[in-house]
Amino acid sequence: MKIKIHRGQNQIGGSIIEISTEKARIFLDIGIELDEDKELEVPQIEGLFCGKKDCDAVFISHYHSDHIGLVDYLLPHIPVYMGNKAYKVMKSAYDYRDIEFNFNPILIEDGVSIQVKDITITPILCDHSAFDSYMLLIEYDNEKTLYTGDFRANGRMDFDKLLEKVPCVDNLIIEGTTLSRENSIENIKEETLEKIAVEYLNKHKGPAFIMMSAMNIDRVITAKNIAKRTNRVFMQDIYTADITTSIGMTTENTRVFMTGGDKQYEKLKKYSDIKIGKNEISKTPFIMSVRSSMKNYLLKLNELVSFENGVLFYGMWKGYLEKPQTKEFIEFMESKGVKVHILHTSGHADSNTIDKLIKDVKPKRIIPVHTENAEWFSKYKEKDGFVE
Ligand SMILES: [Zn+2]
Numbered sequence: 001m002k003i004k005i006h007r008g009q010n011q012i013g014g015s016i017i018e019i020s021t022e023k024a025r026i027f028l029d030i031g032i033e034l035d036e037d038k039e040l041e042v043p044q045i046e047g048l049f050c051g052k053k054d055c056d057a058v059f060i061s062h063y064h065s066d067h068i069g070l071v072d073y074l075l076p077h078i079p080v081y082m083g084n085k086a087y088k089v090m091k092s093a094y095d096y097r098d099i100e101f102n103f104n105p106i107l108i109e110d111g112v113s114i115q116v117k118d119i120t121i122t123p124i125l126c127d128h129s130a131f132d133s134y135m136l137l138i139e140y141d142n143e144k145t146l147y148t149g150d151f152r153a154n155g156r157m158d159f160d161k162l163l164e165k166v167p168c169v170d171n172l173i174i175e176g177t178t179l180s181r182e183n184s185i186e187n188i189k190e191e192t193l194e195k196i197a198v199e200y201l202n203k204h205k206g207p208a209f210i211m212m213s214a215m216n217i218d219r220v221i222t223a224k225n226i227a228k229r230t231n232r233v234f235m236q237d238i239y240t241a242d243i244t245t246s247i248g249m250t251t252e253n254t255r256v257f258m259t260g261g262d263k264q265y266e267k268l269k270k271y272s273d274i275k276i277g278k279n280e281i282s283k284t285p286f287i288m289s290v291r292s293s294m295k296n297y298l299l300k301l302n303e304l305v306s307f308e309n310g311v312l313f314y315g316m317w318k319g320y321l322e323k324p325q326t327k328e329f330i331e332f333m334e335s336k337g338v339k340v341h342i343l344h345t346s347g348h349a350d351s352n353t354i355d356k357l358i359k360d361v362k363p364k365r366i367i368p369v370h371t372e373n374a375e376w377f378s379k380y381k382e383k384d385g386f387v388e
């Protein structure tokens, strides 16, 4: 099989990978570039984005925009495949914003192979900061290629179990996001974040807030577990609640609050049994999901409950702290007596994890993608394979 990396090889984001055989032509991920200063660029790939349709299928590893962002630009009638639950998360995020969602992918599941002409594609569920993410095993004739998508070993999934599921392969297309960041220090585990926050809250009884991406389901579970272990109620804003309920997460020990407006009032109706207003919140020990757009709501809540001795757990990538809106929000929370603590771990494999996967699948050829340090893989040149 032929492998062509159209984009996203020596950069993080914007991944577009083509696999072709005599009969079939498929693409793995069609992402946008993450650089906000850059204008959106749709590469003019014949048969995919322009010209006459010449593509049998597009497989999306997960819903981060650097992997799916170009889906609206595909030529008509190209089948797109993505995770069943990943699709639900994405759809509820669009529905919440009242954005039309004309995307009807064919839904894939862990271990269930799909035949596209002479290629067999098997999705392998993996852990990442996007829920329901997949590695993709591509088989043609006797040749095997594994595309890792984005993955990590420090979430709640058992990485050794994943290693049992993946066979030895000829080609490994592997992400290396962390290799250029802070010398790829070992990632702390999602469960450790939980422990850190619980220990903190056992000593500090003030209100607790958490800033995170609602689409990072693993982090939402962390918040929920923190609440349970510290006898607090997890207060979800409607957006977070819409996403978590779409994938069947229980609402045990959670309540849903609205931050204002008629639209939110309508959306809150479906949570009639677990909705909560500011007055009741002020009398309840809680950990609350917040976003920088909630400043006005928090000002009103602060009239009913003091934020002194409170904490804001910051559960997103540190880089976002530089955004003016985030900065302003954090300063606002601090001015109300809230201490800010970073509560974050990477969604991407550290170098130990990458080594572990490579040793396990024994690739003949390694093709690094989604990295700014492809050079790192050159240590495998002579030993186990060669690097492209
Ligand atoms: Zn990515």
Ligand SMILES: [Zn+2]
Binding pocket: 062, 064, 128, 130, 150
């Ligand atoms: Zn990702």
